[in-house]
Amino acid sequence: MGVKALTTGLFALSSLSNAYAALDSTFFKLFDTIEKDVVIIGGGASGSHAAVRLREDYGKSVVVIEKEAILGGHVDTYYGDKTGVPRDYGVQVYFEYEDALDFIKRFNCTLVPGLAPSGATTTKYVDFSTGKALVNYTEPDAGAVTTAIIAMHNVLVSKGYDKMIEPGFWNLPPGPQIPDDLLLPVSQFAAKYNVTPALSRMYQSTGGGPAAQQKRFQDVMTLTFLQSFSPAWMRVFWGEIGMYHIDGGNQGLYNKIAALLGKDVLYNTVVLGAQRTDTGVTLLVSGAQGTKVIKAKKLLMAVPPTRENLLPFDLNDAETDLFSKTMYGRYGTAIVRHSSLTPGQELYNMPTSAVQDPYTPFVNNPHILSFSSYGNDTDLFSIGTSGAGTPYLLYGQTVATAVAQIELQNMANAGTIPKLNGKLLEVVEWSDHGPGGFGVSAADMRAGWMSQFYGLQGKRSTWFTGGAIAIDFSTQLWKMNDEVLKRMIAAW
Numbered sequence: 001m002g003v004k005a006l007t008t009g010l011f012a013l014s015s016l017s018n019a020y021a022a023l024d025s026t027f028f029k030l031f032d033t034i035e036k037d038v039v040i041i042g043g044g045a046s047g048s049h050a051a052v053r054l055r056e057d058y059g060k061s062v063v064v065i066e067k068e069a070i071l072g073g074h075v076d077t078y079y080g081d082k083t084g085v086p087r088d089y090g091v092q093v094y095f096e097y098e099d100a101l102d103f104i105k106r107f108n109c110t111l112v113p114g115l116a117p118s119g120a121t122t123t124k125y126v127d128f129s130t131g132k133a134l135v136n137y138t139e140p141d142a143g144a145v146t147t148a149i150i151a152m153h154n155v156l157v158s159k160g161y162d163k164m165i166e167p168g169f170w171n172l173p174p175g176p177q178i179p180d181d182l183l184l185p186v187s188q189f190a191a192k193y194n195v196t197p198a199l200s201r202m203y204q205s206t207g208g209g210p211a212a213q214q215k216r217f218q219d220v221m222t223l224t225f226l227q228s229f230s231p232a233w234m235r236v237f238w239g240e241i242g243m244y245h246i247d248g249g250n251q252g253l254y255n256k257i258a259a260l261l262g263k264d265v266l267y268n269t270v271v272l273g274a275q276r277t278d279t280g281v282t283l284l285v286s287g288a289q290g291t292k293v294i295k296a297k298k299l300l301m302a303v304p305p306t307r308e309n310l311l312p313f314d315l316n317d318a319e320t321d322l323f324s325k326t327m328y329g330r331y332g333t334a335i336v337r338h339s340s341l342t343p344g345q346e347l348y349n350m351p352t353s354a355v356q357d358p359y360t361p362f363v364n365n366p367h368i369l370s371f372s373s374y375g376n377d378t379d380l381f382s383i384g385t386s387g388a389g390t391p392y393l394l395y396g397q398t399v400a401t402a403v404a405q406i407e408l409q410n411m412a413n414a415g416t417i418p419k420l421n422g423k424l425l426e427v428v429e430w431s432d433h434g435p436g437g438f439g440v441s442a443a444d445m446r447a448g449w450m451s452q453f454y455g456l457q458g459k460r461s462t463w464f465t466g467g468a469i470a471i472d473f474s475t476q477l478w479k480m481n482d483e484v485l486k487r488m489i490a491a492w
Contacts, residue, residue: 031284031293036061038488039283039296041309043265044073045091045474046466047302048257049103050481051264058489063294064265065285070251071258071265074467075474076431077249078335081378086249088116089333089382090431091474093243094250095236097167100475101244107256110247119375124416125350128368131410134350140200140358146238148198153234155193162231165223167479168470175448178223183442186225187218200359201237202229204369217362223445224437230471266292271312274299276460283312298461298488304328304435304468305453308393316460322452325444328435328468329365330392332400335428336371337379338408340418344376347411366395368404380428397430438468457484458491 038054040047043066054060064071076090092115094101104111125134156162161182164172172178181189190196203217206228235241246252258265269287281299285292303309307323315323341347348370354361363369366387374380383404387395405425411417440449457463463484470480 031291033293033295034063036063036294036296038062038298038300039281039294040064040300040302041271042066042073042301042303042466043068043071043254044302044466045075046073046477046481047300048072048254048261049478050300050302050465050485051261052103052257053481053485055261055264058485062261062264063296064261065269065271065283065294066265066267067270067287069267070254071261072251072254074431074433075250075254076333076429077251078380078429079249080428081374081380083375083378085117085374085378086251087118087335087374087380087382088245088250089335089429090433091250092116093245094474095233095243096241097232097473097475098479100478103478104246104253107253107260109253109256111244112247113242113244115243116245116249119344119373119377121344121346121373121375123346123348125348125354126411126416127352128349128363128407128410130352131407131412131414131416132352133414133416134352134355137350137355138358140197140361144197145201148195149201149234149237152190152193152195152198153231155195156226156231161226165226166230166232166471167476168483169450169454170483172450174451175446178445178450182221182223182226183445184222185219186222189222197359200361203362205229205233215364217365220437221442221445224439227437227467227470227472230473230476232471232476233473274313276314276462278460281461296461297492298463300484300488301462301464302466304466305464306392306435306468313462319456322449322456325440325449327439327441328392329437329439330387330395331433331436332385332387332395332397332431333433334383334385334397334400334430336381336383336404337426337428338381338420339379339423340408340412340420341371341373341379341381342417343373343379345373347371347417349407366400366403368400368407371404371408392435396432397427401425401427435468436472457487463488 037060040051040062043064047064048071051062051064055062074090078087078089081087094104125137127134161179190199236243266285266287266289269285271283271285273284275282276299280295280297283294285294305323306328310323349363349367350361351363369384371381371383385400385403387400408425409420412420453469465481465484467477470477
């Protein structure tokens with residue numbers, strides 16, 4: 001297990017949190033109290049950025065409650081490779097979006113164009129369900145794919161859909177007025193506008209649909225899909241805007257943020273209970289530094305608003321009803337090794353049917369998208385894994401690793417890779433990207449779910465931000481934050 005693993009004790013505390021959801025004020029007096037202007041739940045891309053902006057730029061005192069041992073959320077870099085080369089296995093790149101890259105530059109991190117360094121690899125296309133390598137498979141025409149992505153982007157922009165969803169959904173019309181296009185399954189949207197070739201590359205870029213709650217990628221609602229393949233991200237694909245990685249590993253940014261915030265972050269800590277009112281919030285938290293009470297004027301939720309994450313936060317009836325409708329998907333990435341995997345080779349999961357139609361490389365969830373080598377000089381591979389189903393909690397590291405082991409065994413049985421000889425896949429580091437996509441149905445969206453959700457902003461001293469309710473790219477999340485914080489400060 002890596003540094004991001006949680007302790008068994010914290011899981012136990014979290015599971016008991018419903019018992020403390022609404023606590024009597026006398027109970028809070030039993031513990032040390034921390035008083036701040038804003039308490040931030042979650043130290044991922046959104047929570048870390050918000051903490052810096054609030055404290056350094058707005059002059060507000062903050063405390064960040066982070067369940068893991070480090071900041072960064074989905075940003076993960078492994079520093080233990082024998083080559084000495086940092087290996088990014090979470091967030092791969094940052095791309096230009098308005099002035100968001102200035103946030104990286106303020107920490108004196110060096111931005112380098114393109115993906116992080118990795119050795120040359122060759123790709124073998126394999127149907128992981130059978131373990132057999134594809135014969136006579138031809139990749140989709142790159143020009144046709146790029147042309148389709150440009151065309152899809154132009155449709156979104158010409159109809160003003162980009163303004164409705166980027167960087168947050170502030171401008172999405174009320175439910176009955178949401179354009180029908182955005183509520184279509186993504187495959188139907190693509191067919192309607194003759195951009196179906198774009199889906200093959202979009203599927204690959206999103207890791208097989210990290211926001212997908214559906215068994216089939218093609219069934220994901222267009223509005224949900226655009227969270228993980230936004231109009232701004234489309235522009236990266238034909239070189240209109242640049243993408244970058246941080247020299248020394250993308251985790252380096254969050255290490256510097258952690259050094260800046262210092263004791264204003266409580267690591268390995270979970271919320272046990274809360275009282276939220278229109279004049280402030282009181283939380284009971286417990287973790288590595290003991291049990292404490294936090295009193296703050298504002299609460300910023302920078303974690304996905306899943307039912308389990310919200311369990312300690314004394315939801316009222318309206319909130320309970322709203323969040324009962326969500327259905328999240330789950331995605332994870334990992335650094336792995338196995339002696340039957342060949343350095344310098346990528347094994348990519350491709351259904352046998354793609355031989356006849358290379359533009360439909362879609363594999364049903366759950367699945368491993370690929371085993372991708374970092375190069376000939378290392379035995380490390382990265383994997384991306386996507387799982388669908390309710391509850392999404394079932395698809396964590398244990399189940400995902402089991403899926404990877406089965407698919408590795410299928411390839412060994414078919415002779416595509418050497419025999420495993422009873423050896424299990426070693427997971428060197430695991431990154432849980434948690435729930436993706438808000439996942440409500442088109443009917444619920446039409447009934448006003450998103451406008452109701454955004455209507456909660458500021459109520460009961462609580463604000464929401466993060467990838468589960470906005471476009472899930474770091475630079476766009478930071479601009480979402482800027483809007484949330486501007487509104488928070490205006491309502492102070």
